[in-house]
Amino acid sequence: xxxxxxxxxxxxxxxxxxxxxxxxxxxxxxxxxxxxxxxxxxxxxxxxxxxxxxxxxxxxxxxxxxxxxxxxxxxxxxxxxxxxxxxxxxxxxxxxxxxxxxxxxxxxxxxxxxxxxxxxxxxxxxxxxxxxxxxxxxxxxxxxxxxxxxxxxxxxxxxxxxxxxxxxxxxxxxxxxxxxxxxxxxxxxxxxxxxxxxxxxxxxxxxxxxxxxxxxxxxxxxxxxxxxxxxxxxxxxxxxxxxxxxxxxxxxxxxxxxxxxxxxxxxxxxxxxxxxxxxxxxxxxxxxxxxxxxxxxxxxxxxxxxxxxxxxxxxxxxxxxxxxxxxxxxxxxxxxxxxxxxxxxxxxxxxxxxxxxxxxxxxxxxxxxxxxxxxxxxxxxxxxxxxxxxxxxxxxxxxxxxxxxxxxxxxxxxxxxxxxxxxxxxxxxxxxxxxxxxxxxxxxxxx
Amino acid sequence: xxxxxxxxxxxxxxxxxxxxxxxxxxxxxxxxxxxxxxxxxxxxxxxxxxxxxxxxxxxxxxxxxxxxxxxxxxxxxxxxxxxxxxxxxxxxxxxxxxxxxxxxxxxxxxxxxxxxxxxxxxxxxxxxxxxxxxxxxxxxxxxxxxxxxxxxxxxxxxxxxxxxxxxxxxxxxxxxxxxxxxxxxxxxxxxxxxxxxxxxxxxxxxxxxxxxxxxxxxxxxxxxxxxxxxxxxxxxxxxxxxxxxxx
Numbered sequence: 001x002x003x004x005x006x007x008x009x010x011x012x013x014x015x016x017x018x019x020x021x022x023x024x025x026x027x028x029x030x031x032x033x034x035x036x037x038x039x040x041x042x043x044x045x046x047x048x049x050x051x052x053x054x055x056x057x058x059x060x061x062x063x064x065x066x067x068x069x070x071x072x073x074x075x076x077x078x079x080x081x082x083x084x085x086x087x088x089x090x091x092x093x094x095x096x097x098x099x100x101x102x103x104x105x106x107x108x109x110x111x112x113x114x115x116x117x118x119x120x121x122x123x124x125x126x127x128x129x130x131x132x133x134x135x136x137x138x139x140x141x142x143x144x145x146x147x148x149x150x151x152x153x154x155x156x157x158x159x160x161x162x163x164x165x166x167x168x169x170x171x172x173x174x175x176x177x178x179x180x181x182x183x184x185x186x187x188x189x190x191x192x193x194x195x196x197x198x199x200x201x202x203x204x205x206x207x208x209x210x211x212x213x214x215x216x217x218x219x220x221x222x223x224x225x226x227x228x229x230x231x232x233x234x235x236x237x238x239x240x241x242x243x244x245x246x247x248x249x250x251x252x253x254x255x256x257x258x259x260x261x262x263x264x265x266x267x268x269x270x271x272x273x274x275x276x277x278x279x280x281x282x283x284x285x286x287x288x289x290x291x292x293x294x295x296x297x298x299x300x301x302x303x304x305x306x307x308x309x310x311x312x313x314x315x316x317x318x319x320x321x322x323x324x325x326x327x328x329x330x331x332x333x334x335x336x337x338x339x340x341x342x343x344x345x346x347x348x349x350x351x352x353x354x355x356x357x358x359x360x361x362x363x364x365x366x367x368x369x370x371x372x373x374x375x376x377x378x379x380x381x382x383x384x385x386x387x388x389x390x391x392x393x394x395x396x397x398x399x400x401x402x403x404x405x406x407x408x409x410x411x412x413x414x415x416x417x418x419x420x421x422x423x424x425x426x427x428x429x430x431x432x433x434x435x436x437x438x439x440x441x442x443x444x445x446x447x
Numbered sequence: 448x449x450x451x452x453x454x455x456x457x458x459x460x461x462x463x464x465x466x467x468x469x470x471x472x473x474x475x476x477x478x479x480x481x482x483x484x485x486x487x488x489x490x491x492x493x494x495x496x497x498x499x500x501x502x503x504x505x506x507x508x509x510x511x512x513x514x515x516x517x518x519x520x521x522x523x524x525x526x527x528x529x530x531x532x533x534x535x536x537x538x539x540x541x542x543x544x545x546x547x548x549x550x551x552x553x554x555x556x557x558x559x560x561x562x563x564x565x566x567x568x569x570x571x572x573x574x575x576x577x578x579x580x581x582x583x584x585x586x587x588x589x590x591x592x593x594x595x596x597x598x599x600x601x602x603x604x605x606x607x608x609x610x611x612x613x614x615x616x617x618x619x620x621x622x623x624x625x626x627x628x629x630x631x632x633x634x635x636x637x638x639x640x641x642x643x644x645x646x647x648x649x650x651x652x653x654x655x656x657x658x659x660x661x662x663x664x665x666x667x668x669x670x671x672x673x674x675x676x677x678x679x680x681x682x683x684x685x686x687x688x689x690x691x692x693x694x
Contacts, residue, residue: 264520266521
């Protein structure tokens with residue numbers, strides 16, 4: 001990309017970990033939270049040190065994209081192509097019933113740029129939505145170049161307005177492929193266009209693909225979102241970031257908020273994805289401890305915290321061991337009276353609150369109104385109890401109580417999508433790149 | 448140093464702090480390695496817990512593995528150390544054996560490249576960890592180059608396969624399935640696995656109850672005659688769900 005420089009060797013990220021409470025009950029089943037914060041290093045501006053981009057734009061060209069949406073997408077894609085540098089490569093793929101590769105990893109010198117733009121603007125809409133085939137074909141364009149040129153930023157951006165209804169449509173399968181491709185160096189981001197797209201499929205690809213999911217409701221937002229995504233790719237300081245807890249026997253853990261994670265023996269790895277220069281990410285793990293004896297001779301349970309990532313353009317993974325956290329067995333009374341780490345607890349509350357919003361809206365969108373009500377009621381009880389004694393607790397609890405009262409009532413598509421997106425972005429600490437700001441999720445449920 | 452000589456050496460006992468000093472690993476981290484099975488516990492217990500040269504070798508080998516391959520988790524390192532003999536761990540710690548030598552002999556293969564992974568998808572080869580049967584041969588179509596012939600009709604094979612790449616099923620040949628599975632099989636047989644219609648942005652729906660737990664929601668844009676037809680569909684679904692498929 002023009003005028004964007006990337007460092008050859010960034011500094012190390014800053015990573016810290018803390019527990020909300022350190023004592024666990026001898027009777028077992030204590031739930032504690034581990035908060036891990038990671039901040040990417042700042043990209044230094046070293047001319048000539050940038051890593052070229054190997055980008056595939058995968059465009060939904062199904063019938064519903066006809067008219068303004070497809071024209072806006074073509075204009076946006078052409079705008080992106082014109083911003084690429086001579087050593088970048090671009091592929092443009094469209095999908096409907098079929099998949100068409102309009103340009104395949106074309107080097108963006110003057111001739112290549114003109115070719116890519118002319119092929120992109122000649123794209124036509126047709127048929128239904130084989131999203132998976134289009135996305136995987138885009139990945140293939142990127143993968144072929146990776147074989148011969150390992151030092152590239154390999155990125156696929158998928159734009160779609162609808163529900164995948166041909167080929168592979170199961171989000172779990174898409175997740176699996178996205179995860180496998182991320183592990184092999186291809187990051188995928190997605191842009192949902194209009195009101196009617198299926199967030200589950202796009203979210204599955206973006207979350208497990210180590211990229212971001214964006215929303216572009218109006219045609220004019222498509223270009224600003226696509227360019228914002230391109231800027232984020234250029235400013236990416238760390239890729240394929242994973243935060244890892246190494247757990248002692250009997251302890252279980254998983255990230256809060258539906259964050260993708262894997263288990264590897266006694267380790268749990270939360271997929272964070274890409275981080276931009278100085279970008280910060282907070283991940284909360286819910287940890288459940290077993291029963292154990294109390295006493296000075298009893299060793300505490302030790303949880304190792306670490307992180308792995310790749311520098312952009314590098315194939316080797318980096319690793320950092322952060323610290324070892326200790327959970328100590330104590331009587332129920334001592335556990336009740338123990339101090340809590342307020343800063344850590346507030347970080348837990350912020351993520352937990354959005355996790356509840358996300359789950360409730362997901363159930364509501366699926367038409368599972370009673371389940372949404374039941375879930376909101378049960379979870380709010382625990383959440384309210386956890387918030388007791390925390391400064392500003394009311395501001396977290398009150399909106400959730402309002403959400404609970406509305407959980408069993410069908411939300412409009414627009415409200416549902418905005419709330420899902422808001423919770424998704426909050427949990428991931430991502431900005432909403434749309435210039436036209438929407439009401440906050442709390443405002444969305446005003447009585 | 449021969450193995451016999453190695454055994455014949457006087458046993459050395461280290462304290463936890465000695466180990467920490469010699470390996471630059473914090474005592475509490477060493478304890479956590481013991482808890483996670485990366486190394487055995489001390490040879491003697493209590494305040495003067497003693498550790499041997501074997502412990503020292505393990506810690507050094509562990510550090511080398513971690514430093515050399517940042518992809519390895521502690522669990523993977525535990526498995527590697529478990530497969531090595533004490534002599535091999537000693538050689539690794541002393542630099543006689545390289546980390547590369549050790550990793551090469553491990554059964555795990557390195558992950559294939561992205562292109563290999565995608566090629567395997569295209570070829571319909573078995574996929575790892577529970578992916579089998581979810582991706583059929585040909586479900587990733589051979590993408591057409593747009594420049595070849597844009598007027599060419601869409602690839603015929605797409606959208607005409609059953610979901611998840613399964614062969615078409617006949618309800619009459621799937622005995623003892625639960626009602627939902629039977630219903631799915633019957634519908635597949637009746638209608639084939641063609642792609643469902645796209646959703647639109649309309650928000651008005653007709654809701655047709657099938658059972659107390661299941662309803663059919665139909666957009667308001669259909670004519671009253673079509674809605675009646677959907678109600679008949681709901682009737683059929685109700686019968687299939689409550690009575691099962693006629694064998």
